[in-house]
Amino acid sequence: MILVGGGSRSGKTRFALDQALRRGSRLGYIATAEIRDEEMRARVQAHRAERGPNFETIEEPRQLAALLHHRGESFDAIVIDCLTLWASNLLLDGQHDLRPAALELARAAAAAKAEVILITNEVGCGIVPENELARRFRDQAGWINQIMADQANEVWWMVFGCGLKVKG
Secondary structure, three states, X not given: OEEEEEOOOOOHHHHHHHHHHOOOOOEEEEEOOOOOXXXXXXXXXXXXXXXXXXXXXXXXXXXXXXXXXXXXXXXXXXXXXXHHXXXXXXXXXXXXXXXXXXXXXXXXXXXXXXXXXXXXXXXXXXXXXXXXXXXXXXXXXXHHHHHHHHHOOEEEEEEOOEEEEEEO
């Protein structure tokens, strides 16, 4: 399992896709975004174009561990983009403590035959958010990132399009 983190537009997705392409030809891409407006639809289309035809795209905003158990043998590498959108989906569904789900996902990723490459955002480097939901999101994202980094074989921090190896 590889964890790729960083800020917005830091090069995380391109780096993760390159890592996946090095691991074989059977490639999966799990998209956690839910299209709720035209701007998000345009982002999704741009990501699809960036990946090209090499990746089978699976849209799954919540049940990532179950999907890895079910499809983990179908691919040489699977990119999950991204953990912070997944966290947002679960929080908006009313879940409050995402650590159990993160542990389940980490175990499923470790057990998968495919190399699982997880993309995440660092959201805790800024100011303390003014509302309770945003603070809960920031805290849960931090816990998820720590859980994944602990279980990952490699951890990469992306900054300005450059990958800095943190672990592995």
